[in-house]
Amino acid sequence: MKRTIPLLITAIGGFVLIIAFFSSYTQSWGEVAAIWFDILAAIAFILGGGNLMKIHLKKISDRKAGWAYSGVTLIAFLTTLIIGLGKIGVNPSEQFPDYAWSGSYREVGGPFWWLYEFAFKPLTATMFAMLAFYVASAAFRAFRAKNIEAILLLGTAFIILLGRTYAGVWVTGWLPEWLEGLKLENLTVTIMKVFNTAGNRAIMIGIALGIVSTSLKVLLGVDRSYLGGGEE
Amino acid sequence: MKKETVIWTVVMLVGALVLVLNGALRGAGSAYVKAVPMQFVNVAEPGEVNADWIRYNSDRAFDEKLCTQPFEDIPEDLRESWVRYEQAELGEYLASRAADPNDDNYRFSLSQTLGIWVAALFTLFIFSFLYKDNPFYKIAESSVVGVSAAYWMVIGFWDVIVPNLLGKVAPAMVRAWSIPGLEDPPNYWYLVPLILGLMLLWRLSPKGSWIGRWPLAFVIGTTAGIRLIGFIQADFLSQIRNTVIPLIAIDSATGSFAFWDSLKNLIIVIGVLSALTYFFFSVEHKGVVGKTARLGIWFLMITFGAAFGYTVMGRIALFAIRLEFLFDDWLWLIDPLGRRAAEYASLLWPAMPLLG
Structure with a gap:
C-alpha cells in the first residue's frame, strides 16, 4: 500500500502526459502539470527550509562542534525569510498605491534587495570565482599531455582560452591573410562551430536516449529507487 | 605569541587602519x-x-x-x-x-554604504579560504547557506505559491491582499497540488514520512513523462535533423562549389557518427568499429577541452568582477566607468593636496 500507490501515481501521471501530448485537445495538460510541478518545487523549498532549521537547531541544542556557525546560519536564514515574506520596507506598487502589500518584494533599495545585492550576490559570486583557482590547480596537477587524447583536450582548452583574449589576437596577429584561418580568434570560432558542435550533438543524442530509457524504467516501475528503502 | 602570529596581526592592523583612513578621508566605499x-x-x-x-x-x-x-x-x-x-x-x-x-x-545612503562594506568583507572572508580554512570563511559559508535557503523560499512563495496556487484556489483573498489586479476565477483543480504540497511537508514530521512519497511520486512521474517527450523532440530528433546536412555545399550567392563549407559539414557528420559509435557498447570496439570509436573519442576530447576552457574563463571573469567590486566600489582605487570626480579616480589621491 505504502509503495504501490506511489508507483501507480508515477505511472499514471507520466503516461497520461505522454498520451495527452498526441492529442491537440489535451496537449495543454503538460503545461498545467508543469505549473503543478513548480508549485510542488516551491513547497519543497519550504520543506528544505524546515529541514535546515531542524538540523541546525539540533546541532545548537546538542552543543556539537561548530554549533555557533549553526547560529549564524539560522540568523541569516530567519532574517532573510522574515524580511522577504513580510515585504518589510517595500513600498506599494504605483498601480495600486492604496494596497500596502502590492509592491514587489525585490524593489530596488528595499531590505530584501539589500540582502540580495550585498550578501547573497557577493557570497555566491565569490564562491564560484574561487573555483578559478581550484580548477587551475587541479588542471595543473592532473593534466599531462602524455597521449593524443590529452593533447587534444589541453590544446583545445589552451586555444579557446587564448583565442578569447587580447593576448591571443596579438600572438597570431602577424599571420598573413592567406593563413587567416589559423589566427587564434578564428581557430576558436572553427573549433566551436565544427568540432565542438559535432561532439556536443553526439553527447546530446546520448543524453536524450539515456533520459528516455530512465524515464521508461521509472514509469514502468523497474526503477523504484526514488521511493527510498524500508517500509516507512 | 608565535612570531608568525605577531606578523599577521601587525599586517591586519595596518590594513584595517589604511581601510579606515581611506574611508574617512576619501569617503571610499560610500554610496x-x-x-x-x-x-x-x-x-x-x-x-x-x-x-x-x-x-x-x-x-x-x-x-x-x-x-x-x-x-x-x-x-x-x-x-x-x-x-x-x-x-x-x-x-x-x-x-x-x-x-x-x-x-x-x-x-x-548609510544603508547602502554599510552594504558595500558588508559585501566587501564577505568577499574577503570567502577568499581567505585560499590561504586556509578559518573562522571568517566559516562565518561567510554559514551565512550563504542561511541567506540562499531563505532567498529561494521567498522567491518560491511570492513568484509561485501566491499567484499560481493561492491565486487559483482563493483569488478573492489574494486580490484583496497582494495582487489587486488578479482577475482569474477560482480553479479548484489546484486543490490537488495544494494537498500534495501539504503531504510533502509531512516529511518534517517524525512519523508517517511515507505520506511524502505520494507527491514525490507525482513529481517523478510527471517529470518523466514531460522529459521523455521533450527530449525526444528537442534533443534527439532535432539534433539528428541538424546533422543531416549537404556534404557537397553550394555557395548560394555564386552557385559554385563551397569547399570550406563542404569540409565543415563533412567533419560535423563524421564527428557525430564516430562519437555515437563510441557510445555504442553493444558491439565490441575492435577493427573498424574500434578505429571509428577512437576518432569519436578525439572529437569528444576537443568538446571537453572547449567546455573546460569556457568554464575556466567564466570563473576568471567572475573573479575579475569581484576584484573590480573591491577596487572600484569599495576602495575607490580604480574608476573604469568614470563614475566619480577626477580627484577620487586617481591612484595618486594621497598626493593630491600636495599636487594642488
Missing part, C-alpha cells in the same frame, strides 16, 4: 541615492467602486481639480505618498551640492 517623491491621488468619481490612482501632477485632463491644489490639501483618503530611493553616483551628489548646498534630493 549615494536620489530621493524621488512618489505622490498619488485617487481621481475616481465619487461613488465609483474601483479606485483610479494617478501620479500627482500628471497631465491627465480630468484630474485637474486635484492636481492643481497643493498635495497636502487633498483629503487623506484620496492621496498616498512615499519616497523612492534610486541609486546615484558621487558625481551627481557633488554636482547637486555645488549647485545648491541645501538640495537634499541627492543624499548619502
Whole structure:
C-alpha cells in the first residue's frame, strides 16, 4: 500500500502526459502539470527550509562542534525569510498605491534587495570565482599531455582560452591573410562551430536516449529507487 | 605569541587602519541615492467602486481639480505618498551640492554604504579560504547557506505559491491582499497540488514520512513523462535533423562549389557518427568499429577541452568582477566607468593636496 500507490501515481501521471501530448485537445495538460510541478518545487523549498532549521537547531541544542556557525546560519536564514515574506520596507506598487502589500518584494533599495545585492550576490559570486583557482590547480596537477587524447583536450582548452583574449589576437596577429584561418580568434570560432558542435550533438543524442530509457524504467516501475528503502 | 602570529596581526592592523583612513578621508566605499517623491491621488468619481490612482501632477485632463491644489490639501483618503530611493553616483551628489548646498534630493545612503562594506568583507572572508580554512570563511559559508535557503523560499512563495496556487484556489483573498489586479476565477483543480504540497511537508514530521512519497511520486512521474517527450523532440530528433546536412555545399550567392563549407559539414557528420559509435557498447570496439570509436573519442576530447576552457574563463571573469567590486566600489582605487570626480579616480589621491 505504502509503495504501490506511489508507483501507480508515477505511472499514471507520466503516461497520461505522454498520451495527452498526441492529442491537440489535451496537449495543454503538460503545461498545467508543469505549473503543478513548480508549485510542488516551491513547497519543497519550504520543506528544505524546515529541514535546515531542524538540523541546525539540533546541532545548537546538542552543543556539537561548530554549533555557533549553526547560529549564524539560522540568523541569516530567519532574517532573510522574515524580511522577504513580510515585504518589510517595500513600498506599494504605483498601480495600486492604496494596497500596502502590492509592491514587489525585490524593489530596488528595499531590505530584501539589500540582502540580495550585498550578501547573497557577493557570497555566491565569490564562491564560484574561487573555483578559478581550484580548477587551475587541479588542471595543473592532473593534466599531462602524455597521449593524443590529452593533447587534444589541453590544446583545445589552451586555444579557446587564448583565442578569447587580447593576448591571443596579438600572438597570431602577424599571420598573413592567406593563413587567416589559423589566427587564434578564428581557430576558436572553427573549433566551436565544427568540432565542438559535432561532439556536443553526439553527447546530446546520448543524453536524450539515456533520459528516455530512465524515464521508461521509472514509469514502468523497474526503477523504484526514488521511493527510498524500508517500509516507512 | 608565535612570531608568525605577531606578523599577521601587525599586517591586519595596518590594513584595517589604511581601510579606515581611506574611508574617512576619501569617503571610499560610500554610496549615494536620489530621493524621488512618489505622490498619488485617487481621481475616481465619487461613488465609483474601483479606485483610479494617478501620479500627482500628471497631465491627465480630468484630474485637474486635484492636481492643481497643493498635495497636502487633498483629503487623506484620496492621496498616498512615499519616497523612492534610486541609486546615484558621487558625481551627481557633488554636482547637486555645488549647485545648491541645501538640495537634499541627492543624499548619502548609510544603508547602502554599510552594504558595500558588508559585501566587501564577505568577499574577503570567502577568499581567505585560499590561504586556509578559518573562522571568517566559516562565518561567510554559514551565512550563504542561511541567506540562499531563505532567498529561494521567498522567491518560491511570492513568484509561485501566491499567484499560481493561492491565486487559483482563493483569488478573492489574494486580490484583496497582494495582487489587486488578479482577475482569474477560482480553479479548484489546484486543490490537488495544494494537498500534495501539504503531504510533502509531512516529511518534517517524525512519523508517517511515507505520506511524502505520494507527491514525490507525482513529481517523478510527471517529470518523466514531460522529459521523455521533450527530449525526444528537442534533443534527439532535432539534433539528428541538424546533422543531416549537404556534404557537397553550394555557395548560394555564386552557385559554385563551397569547399570550406563542404569540409565543415563533412567533419560535423563524421564527428557525430564516430562519437555515437563510441557510445555504442553493444558491439565490441575492435577493427573498424574500434578505429571509428577512437576518432569519436578525439572529437569528444576537443568538446571537453572547449567546455573546460569556457568554464575556466567564466570563473576568471567572475573573479575579475569581484576584484573590480573591491577596487572600484569599495576602495575607490580604480574608476573604469568614470563614475566619480577626477580627484577620487586617481591612484595618486594621497598626493593630491600636495599636487594642488
